[in-house]
Amino acid sequence: MSDVMETERQPLRVFAEKAYLDYSMYVVLDRALPHVTDGLKPVQRRIVYAMSELGLSSTSKHKKSARTVGDVIGKFHPHGDTSVYEAMVTMAQPFAYRYPLVDGQGNWGSQDDPKSFAAMRYTESRLAPYAQSLLAELDQGTADWVPNFDGTMNEPKLLPARMPNVLVNGTMGIAVGMATDIPPHNLRELAQACLHLLKHPNAQIEKLCEFVPGPDYPTGCEIVSEPHDLLKIYQTGNGQVRARARWERDEDTGNIIIIALPHQVSPAKILEQIADQMRAKKLPLVEDLRDESDHENPTRLVIIPRSNRVDAEALMAHLYATTDLEKSFRVNLNMIGLDGRPKVKNLKEILTEWLDYRFATVTRRLNHRLQKVNDRLHILDALLIAFLNIDEVIRIIRYEEDPKAELMRTFALSEIQTEAILDLKLRHLQKLEEIKIKGEQAELAIERATLEELLGDDDKLKKLIGEEIKEDAKKYGDIRRCNINAKPPAQALEAADITPAEAVTVVLSKAGWIRAGKGHEIDPQSLSYKAGDEFLCAALGKTNQLLVLLDSKGRCYTLNARELPSARSQGEPVTTKLDLQDGARIISMMFGDNSERYVLGSDEGYGFYVGLGELQARNRAGKAVITVGKDSNALLPCLTRDPAKDRYALATAEGRLLVFPLSELPEMAKGKGNKLVTLKGEDRILAACVVPAGSSLTLLCGKRSLTLKPSDLEGYIGARASRGGHLPRGFQRVDSMSV
Structure with a gap:
């Protein structure tokens, strides 16, 4: 009769809950979180101990990393060799660890790509001098020893660290339901804090922060967090640290040289982020980029400005805001304490437990x-x-x-x-x-x-x-690498500040095709147009100004002239860039400073004047500015330099001309405005123009023109909302007016 295997039956819910809790506790206590005593995770502790057992001290000859990894996974850590080797590599990278525990020989990765290290069969390693602070007292009865995974030998449960390594090198890890992000610190500063705490056990955290003002990253960046934010981190164990790249300006060439990057930021990624802005024509202040990093200068990124007149401070502030040259690091001082439980601790708790x-x-x-x-x-x-x-x-x-x-x-x-x-x-x-x-x-x-x-x-x-x-x-120990200078978060430059003020001419055809050309010497009439199409209007401005377009129904739109097709082509339909309402068409374009004022109105006889900045819209659909009736259209906008002295001239379909002081019109952001002229029946405004004091007015009627001198205009001057005077025979149907 065969033996019957005894089995235990239990509900899946009970089994799954127990299995998950067991796994969670394993991840929390034996994988992801460091211990407050020696600041190491189990895999790191086993690597350091295994290397010491192999005799790989800082004064011995380097040996193949594969030998160390083999010992670690064979004797103490039965996991994959890749994970063990990666943990070992991190402890050897001077840009990852403030005080490396492993001294590597060969390719151990770079700041550009930390994962680019060579395979363990190629690299060689030994313990770094600082590792001796963790191991020096191991054979002096200071450690508790526990059996390894198969019970054939013992390993130290914790290393007798002579320094608070949990803060010296810091670490990061993700457990189940919790994580840790401990930044590295300066060893000498921590030593001073520990000495003060030895003499004054009741010292306040504020006092300890005088010795430990903030993290000290290995890359030597600049910490720009406010002092109260840093103090909050050490009081609560949680917070964020803002760090920036450090740079200097070459006096001979005027180039900007980045000499230190924030922790865990790749130089290649920084260059890519800046290059993307250059390709998108969003960073014309920069002419070229170079990476001159080498063994002597681990970080040396050269930014070549377009000219020596470029404000380097403003340019770098823009790059801080738009690239990883400024980065925020999460801080979560979560670790396993002396009681064997994970907890987020403040600075005093950490140092007190370590001193205990x-x-x-x-x-x-x-x-x-x-x-x-x-x-x-x-x-x-x-x-x-x-x-x-x-x-x-x-x-x-x-x-x-x-x-x-x-x-x-x-x-x-x-x-x-x-x-x-x-x-x-x-x-x-x-x-x-x-x-x-x-x-x-x-x-x-x-x-x-x-x-x-x-x-x-x-x-x-x-x-x-x-x-x-x-x-x-x-x-x-050594001196602090990261200066602490509180600065507000960087702000990106406005498009107008980035873009150099180059002259540009924007041309629009009657069919709605738009294009832009460099300079103001372009003759729009001589450009080539599609069959059946012709010139409608042009606007002269600069590339650091936004182009405002007005449609026949009183809506305004905004475009960037830099994004328009070249004038050497026939352009693109403006409808590919704007969403015009049914039946609306672009009738005019405006360029200039935001403070410039334009007179707007409708042909049904109402209007006002407005600052150009008020007309800018943020979306493709534009924004309604002039209230226009169903069967009416907007008038062409007219620039006024001095609303207090300028006059406004209106010609109606009945052959009347009215000139009145512009000061009688209100300044509004949008709306219908005030009555311009009294219209009867089907009468409407055909043309309008701003007339500066002492200027003549020219009326164009078909192929004929009439110039009214200032003395001639006196007969047409009236109050706003009056009907005006009759124009001479033959000039009653005005097509346009100009000064």
């Missing part, structure tokens, strides 16, 4: 050493007894059947002492050895007294810890 761990570590180290000293003194006592009674000892060893038991009985020795005597070599029986033993006893007695004094006095123990922190800060 350091206090316990140093206590264990001193106790371990004290035990060694006592053990050695115990043996030295036995050796001295042997030398003082050497003849009796020799006799017992030579003639007694059980010399070990006899020695223990005769001289009241312990078993360990007796073994030490029996293990003595003959050459150690000389007289000099007795002197050495007494000297060693004296030295060890002094050391024992010192150790017992340290272990019995917390103040002296704190002093020792402080001295060791100072020593390591001096040995491994």
Whole structure:
């Protein structure tokens, strides 16, 4: 009869819940989050320990990385070799780690592409000098040892870090339901904060932030966050850090040279972002880009302005706002504490817990050493007894059947002492050895007294810890790389500020085809038009100004002249760029400063004047400006330089001309306006024109023209909304008017 396998049955809900919780706890505690004590995740801790076991110290010869990876996955970390090697690479990259733990030889990636490192069979590695601060006390009884995954050997549960590495190098990770983003910091600053906290355990976070003003990224960028934002990060454990690239201007060439980028920003991506703006003609201030980075200058991006007159500060502010030259980094000081639980901690909690761990570590180290000293003194006592009674000892060893038991009985020795005597070599029986033993006893007695004094006095123990922190800060620390200068978020330049003021002529045909040409010397009449089409109007302006178009139904639209097709072509239909309403057509175009004023109106006899800036629309559909009746159309806009002195002339279908002071019209953003002239029956306005003081007015009627001098105009001057005077015979049907 075959054995029946016993099975356990449980609901899927219960099983799934337990399995997911087990997995979640594994990811949180054994993969993604660092520990406050040594600041390492398990894979990093195992890599560092495995390299130390292989003898790959900072003074040894480099060895193939594949050897380290093989040891790690074979002995301690049964996961994929790729993930282990990538973790190892990150610890070796000077642009990723503020104080690298691995010293690599070969291609270990670049800031341009951190993943471009060579395979582990090609690269070589050893531990960096700073790694010694994590490992130096490992063999001094300071670590708890746990079995590895298959129980064949032990590995340290935590490393006895001599510095608060969790903040020194920082880390990032995504667990289940939580994440961590810890920025790197300057080692010397952290050491100063720890020393202050040792002396003043009740110190406020504000005081600690005087020593640790902010993160210190390895790339040496500039931190521009406000001080209160940085303080909030260290008070709550959450926040954001804004960092900017650093740049300088070459005095000889005038070029802008970027010498440091924000953390984890690729130089190639920066160049691509700037080049995209240049290709889109949104950055004419820049003529060219170059990447001159090399081994001596890890970051050297050259931006060549179009001319020396370009404001470098304004240009860089624009690039900060539109590229990754300014970047915000999320900070989430989430880590596993001394209680084994993940928690977001503030600066004081982190340093206090690490100092507690350091206090316990140093206590264990001193106790371990004290035990060694006592053990050695115990043996030295036995050796001295042997030398003082050497003849009796020799006799017992030579003639007694059980010399070990006899020695223990005769001289009241312990078993360990007796073994030490029996293990003595003959050459150690000389007289000099007795002197050495007494000297060693004296030295060890002094050391024992010192150790017992340290272990019995917390103040002296704190002093020792402080001295060791100072020593390591001096040995491994360096000056701050990231300057902290609070600055407001960068603002992108307006299109008008970016675009150089180049002259441009925009031409529109009667069929609605639009184009633009450089300069103001273009003759629109001489341009080529499609069959059956002809010139309608033109506008002269500059490329840093926006073009405003007015349609027959009183709606205004805005276009960028830089985006219009060249005048060498026949242009494009304006309807491809604007959404005109049914039956509407573009009747005029306006260029100029936003402060310039135009008189607008409808042929049904109403109007007002308005600033050009009010006419700009943000979308293709434009915006309604003039209220026009169903069977009416908008008048051509007329520029007025001085509304207080200019006059407005109107010609109607009945053959009347009215001239009145423009000051009688209101200034409005949009609407119907005030009555311009009194119209009767089917009468309507045919043409309008602004007449500056002292100017003549020319009327065009078919092929005939009539010029009215200032004295002639006096007969047509009247009040606004009057009917005006009759024009001479033959000039009653006015097609257009001009000054």
